[in-house]
Each structure stands twice: as C-alpha cells, then as structure tokens.
Amino acid sequence: MEISPKMKAAVLYGKEDVRIEEIAVPSINDDEVLVRIKAALTCGTDLKVYRRGYHAKMIVPPAVFGHEFSGVIEKVGSNVDSFKPGMRVVAANSAPCNECFYCKKGKPNLCEKLIFINGAYAEYIKIPKQIVSQNLLVLPNNVTYRSAALVEPLACVLRGLEETGIKPKDVVAVLGTGPIAYMFIRLAKLLGAFVISLGRRDERLKIAQMVGADALINTAKVKDILDAVKYYTEGGRGVDVAIEAIGQARLWEAAIDMVRKGGIVNLFGGCATKTSINIDTEKLHYSELTIKASFHHTPNHIKKALDLIAEGNLDAEEFISGQESLQNLPELLEKMVHQRNGFVKVAIIP
Ligand SMILES: [Zn+2]
Numbered sequence: 001m002e003i004s005p006k007m008k009a010a011v012l013y014g015k016e017d018v019r020i021e022e023i024a025v026p027s028i029n030d031d032e033v034l035v036r037i038k039a040a041l042t043c044g045t046d047l048k049v050y051r052r053g054y055h056a057k058m059i060v061p062p063a064v065f066g067h068e069f070s071g072v073i074e075k076v077g078s079n080v081d082s083f084k085p086g087m088r089v090v091a092a093n094s095a096p097c098n099e100c101f102y103c104k105k106g107k108p109n110l111c112e113k114l115i116f117i118n119g120a121y122a123e124y125i126k127i128p129k130q131i132v133s134q135n136l137l138v139l140p141n142n143v144t145y146r147s148a149a150l151v152e153p154l155a156c157v158l159r160g161l162e163e164t165g166i167k168p169k170d171v172v173a174v175l176g177t178g179p180i181a182y183m184f185i186r187l188a189k190l191l192g193a194f195v196i197s198l199g200r201r202d203e204r205l206k207i208a209q210m211v212g213a214d215a216l217i218n219t220a221k222v223k224d225i226l227d228a229v230k231y232y233t234e235g236g237r238g239v240d241v242a243i244e245a246i247g248q249a250r251l252w253e254a255a256i257d258m259v260r261k262g263g264i265v266n267l268f269g270g271c272a273t274k275t276s277i278n279i280d281t282e283k284l285h286y287s288e289l290t291i292k293a294s295f296h297h298t299p300n301h302i303k304k305a306l307d308l309i310a311e312g313n314l315d316a317e318e319f320i321s322g323q324e325s326l327q328n329l330p331e332l333l334e335k336m337v338h339q340r341n342g343f344v345k346v347a348i349i350p
C-alpha cells in the first residue's frame with residue numbers, strides 16, 4: 001500500500017488551542033519504524049499541556065502531542081529486522097540510552113538522554129531507533145489496541161508500586177481520583193491491601209469504588225481528613241502506606257501526616273515547578289518515616305505492564321471511559337478540562 005504523504009493530526013498551537021490539520025506523514029530513516037495509530041488515550045499530562053499551551057520539557061507549540069498509543073506497523077527502515085509491516089504493536093513514549101551515569105546505575109527512568117516522542121493524536125507516528133530497540137512490543141492476539149494503549153501509564157504505576165513495597169493487609173491511602181490513582185487502587189488491591197480512596201467529588205469516588213477501593217473519603221465533606229483516614233486504621237495509628245497521585249503540595253503534606261510510625265509515603269504526583277512543602281522534622285525522625293517519589297518507567301516495567309494486561313490480571317477497559325474520533329478531539333479536551341467529572345481516559349481513534 002502506498003502511504004499518502006499527508007495525514008490528519010492534532011496540532012497544539014497554544015493555551016486551549018488545538019486544531020486538527022493535514023500535515024506530512026513522518027518520514028523514517030533506516031533504523032526507524034512508522035506506526036499507523038489505532039488507538040490513543042487521553043492523559044492528565046495532555047490535559048495539563050492543553051490548559052497551559054506547552055510542556056516545559058517536551059512540547060513547544062505548534063506541535064503534535066499525545067503519548068499513549070498502540071497501532072500497526074506500516075513501514076520499517078532497512079536496518080530493522082525484528083519488526084515487519086502488519087505487526088500489531090505498542091510503544092512507550094520514551095527509552096533510555098543505556099550509556100549515561102544513571103543508566104549505568106540501574107536507573108534508566110532517570111536517564112540523562114531519555115528521548116520522548118509525542119504525536120499520538122494522529123494517523124501515524126515515527127518510532128526512533130532508541131525506542132524501537134527497547135520499548136516497541138508486539139501485542140499478543142488477545143490484547144486489543146485500546147487496552148494496549150494503557151501500557152505506558154500502567155508501567156509508571158507498576159514501578160511506583162514496586163518502589164513503595166506494599167504487603168498484603170497493609171492499609172493504603174490513595175490521594176486523588178484520576179486514572180493514575182485508579183490504577184494504584186486496582187494494583188494495591190491485587191497485592192492484598194485495604195485501600196482508602198480520597199477525593200473531592202462523589203462521582204469520582206464512585207469510580208474509585210468500582211476499581212476496588214474499600215473505603216471512600218470525600219475530603220470536601222469531612223471535618224478533619226486525618227481523623228477520617230485514621231478511623232480505618234488499627235488503634236487510629238495511621239495508614240501503612242500513603243500515595244499522592246495528584247501533584248499538590250498541600251496533599252503531599254497530608255500524605256506524610258497520615259502514615260503511622262515506620263510508614264511509607266510515595267509522592268507520585270508531580271507538583272508545579274518551584275513548589276515546596278513543609279515537613280515536621282520531629283515526625284519524620286521519631287516516626288522513622290520513609291518518603292519516596294517515583295518518576296516515569298523503565299523498559300522492564302513496560303514489558304510487565306503489557307504482561308499484566310495480556311494475562312488478564314488487569315482489565316484495561318476499566319480505565320477507559322469512552323471513545324472519540326480524532327476529529328472531535330478539540331471539543332473533547334475542552335469538555336474534559338472544564339467539566340471534568342465523568343471522564344477517566346478516553347480512547348481517540350484516528
Ligand atoms: Zn500519560
């Protein structure tokens with residue numbers, strides 16, 4: 001099949017300004033792969049980018065964007081022999097270099113030369129060599145394109161959970177009711193934890209319950225959040241683990257306040273730049289708290305995420321609340337940003 005040289009793609013022009021345009025299909029070199037996108041998922045990061053009109057590290061407008069996707073290989077470069085046109089695949093949005101200081105220290109998620117790709121809200125996307133060789137995976141037959149598109153955010157959550165170290169019967173508080181928080185809830189349940197979901201909207205908390213939360217706390221309605229959380233813990237001591245999955249300084253502090261002695265906090269949600277928090281040094285020291293933050297994913301976790309979906313241990317569809325055509329993306333983003341309630345992730349089909 002001849003590829004038409006033009007494709008439809010969403011182009012970000014600035015603050016709340018996204019247009020569907022005809023642009024050139026990316027051309028590939030001998031080491032690259034061209035993927036025809038079958039499904040892309042909306043993500044909290046994309047909503048932030050839409051609201052702000054840029055991303056400090058990744059996107060300077062006008063630019064294509066979107067980074068969670070799956071599709072079918074359209075074309076491969078002459079040096080690529082592990083992939084063929086027609087293969088169903090998922091790719092992560094980045095891959096490490098394996099040569100820098102952090103890669104050698106076994107922290108590829110902190111790689112100094114991590115390359116990112118954007119442009120999942122389009123008909124085609126180019127996969128560069130670094131991703132082709134590490135983070136481009138063939139889909140098992142039982143994994144749909146929609147489900148496969150969840151692999152990237154799921155990998156971030158899997159890594160975050162691994163770093164946190166949850167044990168069966170732990171009481172875990174998850175702050176936030178976005179897709180990332182829902183995945184944390186689901187996976188913490190799989191590990192045998194008792195999960196408390198904290199959020200400000202009943203409608204969102206109901207979804208948290210559907211994905212597995214044992215207790216719900218509407219933080220806008222309770223008098224004292226800490227009392228409400230401690231009610232569910234033995235002797236009112238506090239939770240074993242608290243995970244902040246929004247990115248607000250006030251909630252980072254709340255997460256630290258609600259763990260018991262020896263508890264573990266994972267500050268997963270990235271806050272706005274130049275934000276700082278206050279920590280009670282006495283509590284940190286005498287309660288022997290562990291405070292962690294996890295960022296991004298590794299090739300190993302991308303594989304694990306796909307396995308988890310393929311083996312049926314996690315139903316990706318639980319986190320996808322609808323489907324829209326690429327043409328309707330601008331209206332959808334507008335709705336998601338301004339009347340957020342019912343949306344989890346939406347699949348964009350070009
Ligand atoms: Zn994302």
Ligand SMILES: [Zn+2]
Pocket residue numbers: 096097098099100101102103108110111112113114
């Ligand atoms: Zn590196």
